[in-house]
Amino acid sequence: MKINIVKQEGKYMEMEFSGEGHTLLNLLQDSLLEDKNVEMAGYSKPHPLMDRSNLFIRLRRGERHLDTIKKAVANADGKLDEFLADFEKSLAETVS
Amino acid sequence: MNTKIVSLNEDTIRFLVDGVNAAFANSLRRTMVAEVPIMTVEDIFYFDNSSIVPDEVLAHRIGFVPLTTDLDNYVLPEECDCEAELGCPKCRAGLTMDIEAKDDTVTVYSGDLVPEDPSIAPVSKRIPLAKLAPGQAIKFEAYAQLGQGKVHAKWSPVSMCVYQNVAFVDVEDEAATKECLDACGDDVAVIEGGVLKVIDIQGFERCRRCRELVRHEEIIGGLKKDEFLFTVESTGGLPPERIVKEAVKMLKQKLSTLKGKIEADDLHDEIRDFDLPEINEGKLYSVGSGDFDEDEGGNEEPQGDDVA
Numbered sequence: 001m002k003i004n005i006v007k008q009e010g011k012y013m014e015m016e017f018s019g020e021g022h023t024l025l026n027l028l029q030d031s032l033l034e035d036k037n038v039e040m041a042g043y044s045k046p047h048p049l050m051d052r053s054n055l056f057i058r059l060r061r062g063e064r065h066l067d068t069i070k071k072a073v074a075n076a077d078g079k080l081d082e083f084l085a086d087f088e089k090s091l092a093e094t095v096s
Numbered sequence: 097m098n099t100k101i102v103s104l105n106e107d108t109i110r111f112l113v114d115g116v117n118a119a120f121a122n123s124l125r126r127t128m129v130a131e132v133p134i135m136t137v138e139d140i141f142y143f144d145n146s147s148i149v150p151d152e153v154l155a156h157r158i159g160f161v162p163l164t165t166d167l168d169n170y171v172l173p174e175e176c177d178c179e180a181e182l183g184c185p186k187c188r189a190g191l192t193m194d195i196e197a198k199d200d201t202v203t204v205y206s207g208d209l210v211p212e213d214p215s216i217a218p219v220s221k222r223i224p225l226a227k228l229a230p231g232q233a234i235k236f237e238a239y240a241q242l243g244q245g246k247v248h249a250k251w252s253p254v255s256m257c258v259y260q261n262v263a264f265v266d267v268e269d270e271a272a273t274k275e276c277l278d279a280c281g282d283d284v285a286v287i288e289g290g291v292l293k294v295i296d297i298q299g300f301e302r303c304r305r306c307r308e309l310v311r312h313e314e315i316i317g318g319l320k321k322d323e324f325l326f327t328v329e330s331t332g333g334l335p336p337e338r339i340v341k342e343a344v345k346m347l348k349q350k351l352s353t354l355k356g357k358i359e360a361d362d363l364h365d366e367i368r369d370f371d372l373p374e375i376n377e378g379k380l381y382s383v384g385s386g387d388f389d390e391d392e393g394g395n396e397e398p399q400g401d402d403v404a
Contacts, residue, residue, distance in 0.1 A: 001353050002365035018367045023126040024350050030119035050369060066358050073355045077348060079097070079120060083113065084344045086099040090111070091337055094101040 006054070011039070013065040015055045021045060025053050031072035031079075037061060038068060102283045102295060107329060109336035110283070112262065112295065114323045121259045121324045127343040130246040133172055134253040134333040135165040135189065135216050137238045139182060144235040147204075149226040154234070157225050159250045161206045162331040163191075163240055166215040167342065172242045182239055189216035191238045197228035204234060216240055219332030253339050256329040263294040263318040265310050276305045294318075295325055 002018035017025065025043040032041035040058040057065055102110040113121065140155045147154070171187050178184035190212035195204055207221025226234065245252030267273045273292060277285055284299040285292055285306070294300050294315055301307050301315075330336040357363065 001350070001357065002367055003354075003357055003363050004365050004367050005363050015363075016367050018365070020350070023123050023131070023347075024354070026119045027123040027347070028354075030117060052367065052369075066363075070355060070358055073351050073358075076120075077351050077355075079116065080344050080348050080351075082097050083099065083116065083120075083124075084341065086097055087111070087337075087340060087344075090099050090101050091104075094104055 008063075008065065010063060011059045011061075013057050015057075017053045017055065019051055021051070021053055025055060027076050028055070028069070028072055031076040032057060032068065034075065035068060035072060102325065104337065107332055107336060108327065109340065110296075110325060110327050111340075112323065112325055116324070117322060121326070123347060124340075124343055125257050125259055125326075127347050128254055128257045128328060128339055129252055131244050131346050132253045132334070132339055132342045133165075133167070133242040133244050134251055134331070135163045135170065135240045135242055136248075136250045137161065137163070137191065138188075138241045138243065139239040140236050141238075142234075142236045144233050146232045147226045147228050147234055148232075154226055158206075158209075158238060159248075161209070161223055161225075162219040162333050163216050164219055165242070165253075165333040166213075167242075167334065167338075169215070170242055172244075183241060187241060189213045189240045191216070191240060192236070193238070194235045195228070196233035196235075197230050199230055201230065202228045204228060209238070253330060253334050254328055254336075255331050256327065259324045259326045260297065261319040261321065262323040262325055263297060263315045264320055265292045265294060265314050265318045266290075267292045267310065269309065273306075273309050276303065276309060279303075280306060 001020055004016040004018075005013065006016050007014040022045070029041050029043050032038050037060050038057065039060045040056065043053055043055045045053045057068065059065065059068060097116060098112075098114040100112045100114075102112060104110075137155075137158050140151075140158065142151050145151050145154065149157075169186075170189070173183050173187045176184065176187035178187060182188065191209045192212070193204070193209050195202065195208050203224055204226045205221060206218040206223035206225060208225075209218055211217040228234065243251035267287065267290070270287065270290065274287060277287065280300070280303050284296050284303075285294045287293070292310065294310070297315055300310075301312065326340075328336045328339060330339055334342070
């Protein structure tokens, strides 16, 4: 995973990812949109054959984009943890 | 969030997830299809192939033979510290084949592949690979590696991985529906508090009686946005439940890489339009053994001075 901040002006930030696509960014976008302070979050792939994507974020207040992303990552991570715990529990019930 | 296993056997798992959105479900599906690694034959060295199947066609067929995978004892070649072109015992497993047709025509099956490590063996012994006429023979050494479905479809651990929404429908005639569901089975639909929960829409509509009781439009109108039925069918390389668990692990790893990069303030990498994978030293294709003798075949190449 390679990351490059293309633009960071006030409430807006644009980031470039290499080696990541819909798998990570769709999850991240959704997680970002759950944040009340995020006015807009989206991503695009310039071309389906390129291994690159762009992420756009605009906040309502403040300029702490990276903290917002970190929060979104923690949120998505929590959901995955919860799913895995739940899945293993129901698996144990099924097998036994 | 709530999950429930609908059915599980050695190659297919069907489970319900409640309280997640489509983005989560799709990320999970994409990870299972393209990122969870399994073992597949990648390099083959032929000693003899006098069959009518050309080397590269046979190699392609063998690449698609599913092999049982031991994820705990092998690592991806790009993550291995051996840096050898053909890998080391930590990142590759050998398989050999030595078969000759003597007096009769012989069909070569995947079961004729002899694994070096018994934990990396063909899932099915009954996949035909080639046919040999009397006197023909195939002899080769193959190396299996871990890989990901995004590089080549042969490394995808699932033959099918799909999800669909679950529908909730109000039933008019509960007694009749119940009677029909008793025959259809509770992995298709269940009645919960006077509401019919259609788990498997296609399975439900396969029954004519069910179809008459609940119209298709009602099911489509009653789709629940945050509950999904996943169907994961493994190729046999990994148990289906393991694929789901590995997918969650891989997604978590991606997120932690991103978090680590933000924390380390490593956010100004150079990104080119097309990054070639580093495993082949920037070359587009990996060339088997690598060192081909350019002068092979006795053709005399003009010397540097003469060309000028």
